[in-house]
Amino acid sequence: MSFHRNVAALRGRVPLAVAAAVALMLVFLPGADGAPAQPPQTVPKSVVRAADDALPTVTVVATGGTMAGRSDTPTSFQRYRAGTLLMEDMLAEVPNLDEVANVNSLQFGNKGSGGYTIAELYDLSLAVDNALKTSDGVVVTTGTDTMEEIGYFLDLTVQSPKPVVITGAMRPWTVIGSDAQANLFNAIVTAASGKTAWFGTVLMLNDEIHAVRDVTKTSSYRMDTFQTPEFGILGYVDDLKVRIMRMPARALRVFETRGRVVTTANALRNWRTPFDLTTIEKAELPRVEIFYNAQEAGGEAIDAWAAAGVEGIVTAGTGAGGISGAASQARNRAVQAGVMFASTTRTGSGSVYGGSGAVFPADSLNAPHARLLLMMALAFNDGVDEVRADFVEWASLQADITSALPSLQTS
Incomplete structure (x- = not known):
């Protein structure tokens, strides 16, 4: 990368x-x-x-x-x-x-x-x-x-x-x-x-x-x-x-x-997104997996993926993206090993905000979509800050066209 x-x-x-x-x-x-x-x-x-x-x-x-x-x-x-x-x-x-x-x-x-x-x-x-x-x-x-x-x-x-x-x-x-x-x-x-x-x-x-x-x-x-x-x-x-x-x-x-x-x-x-495939080889697209949270979910899957060299993991959390204590501890260990995370909700709709460091909010993206975006952000960037910048921009995907519209202010 x-x-x-x-x-x-x-x-x-x-x-x-x-x-x-x-x-x-x-x-x-x-x-x-x-x-x-x-x-x-x-x-x-x-x-x-x-x-x-x-x-x-x-x-x-x-x-x-x-x-x-x-x-x-x-x-x-x-x-x-x-x-x-x-x-x-x-x-x-x-x-x-x-x-x-x-x-x-x-x-x-x-x-x-x-x-x-x-x-x-x-x-x-x-x-x-x-x-x-x-x-x-x-x-x-x-x-x-x-x-x-x-x-x-x-x-x-x-x-x-x-x-x-x-x-x-x-x-x-x-x-x-x-x-x-x-x-x-x-x-x-x-x-x-x-x-x-x-x-x-x-x-x-x-x-x-x-x-x-x-x-x-x-x-x-x-x-x-x-x-x-x-x-x-x-x-x-x-x-x-x-x-x-x-x-x-x-x-x-x-x-x-x-x-x-x-x-x-x-x-x-x-x-245009920054993800122009003509600038990379297909082998450079990294492996990204999805962890589905549940009541008292264990963190063994996260540990195993980190040990296997997985570069990114998406968590499908409860509510606004929450994961169990064991999964959270495993995520912390994986971050120390260089794995980056995207946080989504398993509810089927709604947004996830917040996150810091190598844990990125996926906004309204569901877990399968966030997986693909995290894969692209990892493939086209180096370091947490650069990956976060591309991921967050395209996860939120907001538009502000007010400056292109006629002003309603009266003189």
Whole structure:
């Protein structure tokens, strides 16, 4: 991690093409049914040619999941093989796409979301940024189990402000009443609309659009599983109408002048995270674990992770982030060993504040999201103070645009 601040000045100058070329030279992974590996797809395939040349281009980057699942029978809603169907074939079955966009597909992989490694998410992020060089928006299809984590990884690392929409399904493609076809269509509609540009990565399922930073999966089977506690949805899709009802703080940061004129360059400076993956190797992303607190929880797990070389630990505490006495003592020992901590709540909503030294407050981030942010802050910084600065800024993610608004003072 020692050289990251030294290369900060070079960020944005390292061509994405080189890294993306490596990222896309992946072996296409077999599906859950053990099908043989397919040749890797290195460039998007044109699947749907729009009736109107003026319509936008959307690339669908497919990773598998339930959406690409083949069910045992037309009514086996929970018995299916995830990551079986190819996106090119699925798109061919979706009607009226030519009224929405020119649609390309890139088969990044084909397996359940929980089967992807952090190193593969590194490659996925670069693939998305590379696709956005020639497309007006990108849709990423994944399994829903860890969709919020995959989406937040993209939110933290994709450098283009163009629309990125992540989607999937709670029912496989081949059962009656599947949500897969509608979710895929509406995600493409959302990306093609351009209305979520500058929003970072958003999640679109069940006709609803959520900020991926704030959304979480709340049910194992229900189709309305994704919810955004406290803040609510960003908007929704009705037929071909994309209705945006609020902006996330990520987009509002674009309007912060910070003493400068609002230009595209200054907007990008406010909007982009410092986590440009083209400036690091994937092996530099550190291991970060999550400790879930409970009544009289022991601290042995924390001790073991520290001994194993884990660089960061997120605590999912009770109430406003509290952990047991034994866990607190283990945390103190781990901090002395150089481990850094992020403090979250297990309640499902609310914020955590305070903390000092190597214990950082995660604000309203849940534990899985805080884990990814801590991973990035550790990878791109040296020392507690630098890690804390990046972590706290992007955990709180507040926006103040009052200086950009008309004054209401009367003369």
